[in-house]
Amino acid sequence: MSEEKRAPTEQKKAPLPKIEPQEIESQKIENENSMVEEIKKFLGEDLIEAKVQRPRRIYLKVKPGAHRKTIQFMKDNWGLYHISTISGLDLGDNLEVVFHLNARNVAVNVRAEVPRNKPKIETITDLLPGSNLYEREVHDLFGIEFKGHPNLERLELPEDWPKGVYPLRKDWKAPE
Amino acid sequence: MVSTFKVPIGPQHPALKEPSNFTFDVEGEYVVNVTPRVGYNHRGIEKACENRTYLQDIYLIERICGICSHAHTTTFCQAVEECGGIQAPPRGIYLRTLVAELNRIHSHLLWLGVAGHEVGWDTLLMYVWRDREVVMEILEMLTGNRVNYAINTIGGVRRDITPEQARKLTKALNILEDRTKHYRNLCLGEKTLLSRAIGVGVLKPNVARSLCAVGPTLRASGIKSDVRRDDPYAAYDVTPFEVITSDMCDVAGRVVVRVDETLQSVNICRWLLENLPSGDIRTKLTRRIPPNEVVSRIEAPRGELIHFVRSNGTDKPDRVKVRAPTLGNILAVCEMLKGGYIADIPIVLAAIDPCFSCTDRMLFVDSKNDKNWIWSNEDLKRYSTKFYAKESLPGRR
Numbered sequence: 001m002s003e004e005k006r007a008p009t010e011q012k013k014a015p016l017p018k019i020e021p022q023e024i025e026s027q028k029i030e031n032e033n034s035m036v037e038e039i040k041k042f043l044g045e046d047l048i049e050a051k052v053q054r055p056r057r058i059y060l061k062v063k064p065g066a067h068r069k070t071i072q073f074m075k076d077n078w079g080l081y082h083i084s085t086i087s088g089l090d091l092g093d094n095l096e097v098v099f100h101l102n103a104r105n106v107a108v109n110v111r112a113e114v115p116r117n118k119p120k121i122e123t124i125t126d127l128l129p130g131s132n133l134y135e136r137e138v139h140d141l142f143g144i145e146f147k148g149h150p151n152l153e154r155l156e157l158p159e160d161w162p163k164g165v166y167p168l169r170k171d172w173k174a175p176e
Numbered sequence: 177m178v179s180t181f182k183v184p185i186g187p188q189h190p191a192l193k194e195p196s197n198f199t200f201d202v203e204g205e206y207v208v209n210v211t212p213r214v215g216y217n218h219r220g221i222e223k224a225c226e227n228r229t230y231l232q233d234i235y236l237i238e239r240i241c242g243i244c245s246h247a248h249t250t251t252f253c254q255a256v257e258e259c260g261g262i263q264a265p266p267r268g269i270y271l272r273t274l275v276a277e278l279n280r281i282h283s284h285l286l287w288l289g290v291a292g293h294e295v296g297w298d299t300l301l302m303y304v305w306r307d308r309e310v311v312m313e314i315l316e317m318l319t320g321n322r323v324n325y326a327i328n329t330i331g332g333v334r335r336d337i338t339p340e341q342a343r344k345l346t347k348a349l350n351i352l353e354d355r356t357k358h359y360r361n362l363c364l365g366e367k368t369l370l371s372r373a374i375g376v377g378v379l380k381p382n383v384a385r386s387l388c389a390v391g392p393t394l395r396a397s398g399i400k401s402d403v404r405r406d407d408p409y410a411a412y413d414v415t416p417f418e419v420i421t422s423d424m425c426d427v428a429g430r431v432v433v434r435v436d437e438t439l440q441s442v443n444i445c446r447w448l449l450e451n452l453p454s455g456d457i458r459t460k461l462t463r464r465i466p467p468n469e470v471v472s473r474i475e476a477p478r479g480e481l482i483h484f485v486r487s488n489g490t491d492k493p494d495r496v497k498v499r500a501p502t503l504g505n506i507l508a509v510c511e512m513l514k515g516g517y518i519a520d521i522p523i524v525l526a527a528i529d530p531c532f533s534c535t536d537r538m539l540f541v542d543s544k545n546d547k548n549w550i551w552s553n554e555d556l557k558r559y560s561t562k563f564y565a566k567e568s569l570p571g572r573r
Contacts, residue, residue: 085503133503134503
């Protein structure tokens with residue numbers, strides 16, 4: 001390999017700056033009830049339901065579309081950066097998307113319903129890049145379209161899986 | 177200008193057992209872009225859980241992963257206990273935690289061996305896996321099984337520990353501590369490993385955070401995050417232990433974090449044995465679980481594991497959602513591979529301790545000349561050993 005080609009490696013292998021272990025602001029456990037009050041005040045009518053199930057567990061139900069606003073609020077005020085996963089649920093007439101977030105060491109679960117015949121919801125990949133694969137997973141298995149996702153392709157199902165068949169919806173039964 | 181080649185790797189791999197596929201865009205020796213594709217092992221367990229009772233689901237969920245099987249059942253049992261509104265007795269909780277830590281020791285030692293293997297240092301693999309047998313035998317003694325322990329159940333654990341077993345366990349922990357300390361010194365002073373690990377697969381802290389990496393991968397990038405400390409479950413709210421981090425951000429950092437965590441786990445096991453409360457090991461729970469929903473998080477050997485369980489009043493769950501730590505680390509590993517050598521792909525992939533792998537065969541496609549050829553895992557490994565023997569690489573210690 002010529003010297004010329006090696007140049008980028010040298011750049012890459014430069015000694016790393018010393019990094020102190022980062023204690024994240026969100027490490028402090030806050031009172032969950034005061035967090036719920038804050039979010040109630042911010043969301044107003046967009047909030048359908050809020051409950052603190054036990055210490056470190058908050059469940060919020062927001063109007064469809066308000067989930068982005070909620071997540072932006074948590075990013076700005078609570079130091080949110082981690083999304084654990086996204087769950088899809090089949091409720092019958094509606095499908096439900098649950099964003100499992102983790103802010104200030106509290107697992108905050110934000111849910112929004114979408115109609116079954118028009119399952120569309122805005123992406124959050126621009127707010128939390130880590131949600132990329134989770135959105136693709138829900139899209140694959142529940143057929144929920146995340147508007148604005150950069151690459152909403154099949155992730156888990158095989159390539160020859162028929163289009164429009166979503167195995168985790170309740171009306172899909174495994175063949176005997 | 178160097179043309180870009182697409183190199184698909186996977187999904188079959190005989191070394192790490194589980195399949196996945198990555199498409200690498202390479203320029204000469206450098207990887208410039210990575211596209212992941214998972215799902216070759218999608219077995220529909222979430223759907224199958226909906227058609228089985230909670231008790232049957234434990235044994236199905238145990239089989240999600242053969243290495244951190246205990247982590248999955250712990251998460252699921254915790255979730256169902258919370259749904260049903262019961263609390264497992266303290267002795268049950270402590271035993272559950274004890275097996276979880278032994279499971280972590282076994283998983284981290286297994287990984288250390290695999291890491292040695294991926295850089296062509298098979299002696300390390302042989303020695304580490306020999307000593308891993310110590311913890312495997314202890315697990316078999318405590319639970320009756322080597323891999324899928326089946327010790328967790330809803331409301332506690334299924335087996336108690338006898339004083340005789342506790343004595344044997346204490347002896348085994350001493351051996352494990354000695355050997356792990358030996359491997360720590362060995363790995364950190366041995367060029368064979370370090371020359372393939374330092375500065376390889378770099379993941380900067382801010383990138384690790386924004387891509388939501390989990391577990392040792394995140395901690396090796398200098399971020400102090402551990403579900404055991406941040407969201408205590410089982411007996412971790414009272415157990416003393418340290419969260420291990422490293423500021424190296426590379427494969428070497430991930431080695432340090434895992435080896436030091438193994439030592440922490442040995443100490444946690446000792447503490448749990450000394451402070452084991454007396455009493456029952458299990459509370460009974462009704463077959464029908466009232467409607468509820470629960471998010472259960474734990475720190476599996478590979479990182480944060482999360483289960484979401486919704487019950488509907490019957491004896492079967494309405495929905496079980498599982499997110500295993502490897503999926504959380506996929507985006508991070510793609511970032512680590514960018515800018516690295518083709519020869520470093522095996523070790524960087526192995527460094528997140530993936531529950532699948534993919535370097536079995538490589539199909540080289542020369543899109544310009546319409547030629548293609550295939551490399552097996554062995555070819556790739558031979559190539560990487562040769563590549564590093566030939567080149568005295570700049571910037572490496």
